[in-house]
Amino acid sequence: MTKERVLITGAAGFLGSHLCDKFIKEGYHVIGMDNLVTGDMRNIEHLMKLEHFEFYHHDVSKYVHVPGEIKYILHFASPASPIDYLKIPIQTLKVSSLGTHNILGLARAKKARVLVASTSEVYGDPVVHPQTEDYWGNVNPVGPRGCYDEAKRFMEAITMAYHNVHNLETRIIRIFNTYGPRMRLNDGRVLPAFIGQALRGEDLTMFGDGSQTRSFCYVADLVDGIYKLLLSDYHLPVNIGNPSEITIKEFGEEILKLTGANQKLISLPLPADDPKQRKPNITKAKALLGWEPKVNRAEGLKITYEYFKSLTKEELFKTEHRQFS
Numbered sequence: 505m506t507k508e509r510v511l512i513t514g515a516a517g518f519l520g521s522h523l524c525d526k527f528i529k530e531g532y533h534v535i536g537m538d539n540l541v542t543g544d545m546r547n548i549e550h551l552m553k554l555e556h557f558e559f560y561h562h563d564v565s566k567y568v569h570v571p572g573e574i575k576y577i578l579h580f581a582s583p584a585s586p587i588d589y590l591k592i593p594i595q596t597l598k599v600s601s602l603g604t605h606n607i608l609g610l611a612r613a614k615k616a617r618v619l620v621a622s623t624s625e626v627y628g629d630p631v632v633h634p635q636t637e638d639y640w641g642n643v644n645p646v647g648p649r650g651c652y653d654e655a656k657r658f659m660e661a662i663t664m665a666y667h668n669v670h671n672l673e674t675r676i677i678r679i680f681n682t683y684g685p686r687m688r689l690n691d692g693r694v695l696p697a698f699i700g701q702a703l704r705g706e707d708l709t710m711f712g713d714g715s716q717t718r719s720f721c722y723v724a725d726l727v728d729g730i731y732k733l734l735l736s737d738y739h740l741p742v743n744i745g746n747p748s749e750i751t752i753k754e755f756g757e758e759i760l761k762l763t764g765a766n767q768k769l770i771s772l773p774l775p776a777d778d779p780k781q782r783k784p785n786i787t788k789a790k791a792l793l794g795w796e797p798k799v800n801r802a803e804g805l806k807i808t809y810e811y812f813k814s815l816t817k818e819e820l821f822k823t824e825h826r827q828f829s
């Protein structure tokens with residue numbers, strides 16, 4: 505029996521690799537694509553031997569050629585942590601602008617449905633709380649996060665344009681902070697930073713006074729939401745995230761408790777344009793998709809901690825020297 509084919513960009517990344525697993529499990533033929541700038545082949549090593557998984561080492565910012573039919577495209581290629589897009593702002597801008605343009609062109613040629621990964625960052629430092637999809641955001645285009653936030657806003661705009669002009673079947677997900685196994689230890693995000701520090705016996709680096717809030721969603725819940733949105737018939741943006749909000753200080757304390765570490769939280773300067781609060785309003789996802797998160801933070805953190813504990817000492821202490829070109 506021929507399987508339906510799905511293309512996933514950013515396949516070797518944290519979210520991309522979990523999506524590959526999901527679509528393999530659902531019986532699709534998965535074509536993964538990644539330029540490995542922030543992705544890691546180890547995340548998809550287990551899939552490489554499968555008959556129904558193939559991998560293209562390619563940068564979607566350049567012309568994308570995939571032979572054969574494609575039913576769905578999920579565009580998840582992009583650096584996604586402040587540390588990465590500070591180091592590679594131009595690639596960050598290109599992947600969500602030029603890359604999205606290429607992906608939309610490919611979707612048109614293949615008559616495929618395309619889902620693009622947008623982000624809560626389109627809301628910037630939000631003055632509406634919790635964030636609803638009809639809030640337009642408060643973004644600084646020339647600040648350190650501008651290259652990511654504006655590229656994702658452009659991604660949404662060009663996706664809507666392809667939908668309106670070419671009748672392309674499009675889906676836009678706005679992803680809020682997500683965590684789980686396969687996050688990169690040194691990507692600068694708060695969860696791997698805190699767990700890594702706890703495991704290495706270092707103090708936990710809280711930025712500012714830790715009163716800023718985030719709402720963390722476990723990766724399996726997110727993947728479930730993405731799948732449901734893809735199969736729905738709704739083309740406007742939908743928030744997917746866990747509304748359980750916590751301050752970064754409380755989050756650090758939870759990690760100290762979970763890991764049993766004896767260290768303390770220390771305060772470092774707050775980075776520029778760090779959003780003060782973030783929490784999704786998921787009314788739309790509930791009503792349209794019948795989706796809501798099922799894994800609470802205590803459960804999700806436990807699984808994620810087990811993953812980080814399973815890393816070798818060498819991995820745990822290695823500082824990252826990625827060659828960004």
Ligand code: UDP
Pocket residue numbers: 585586681692693694695697698709710711712716718752774775778779
């Ligand atoms: N943060 C922190 N210590 C760290 C890394 C991050 O206190 O070592 C803070 C950061 O300033 C932000 C929050 O944790 O307020 C979430 O940061 P992350 O980079 O994970 O995601 P984002 O800011 O994009 O939501």
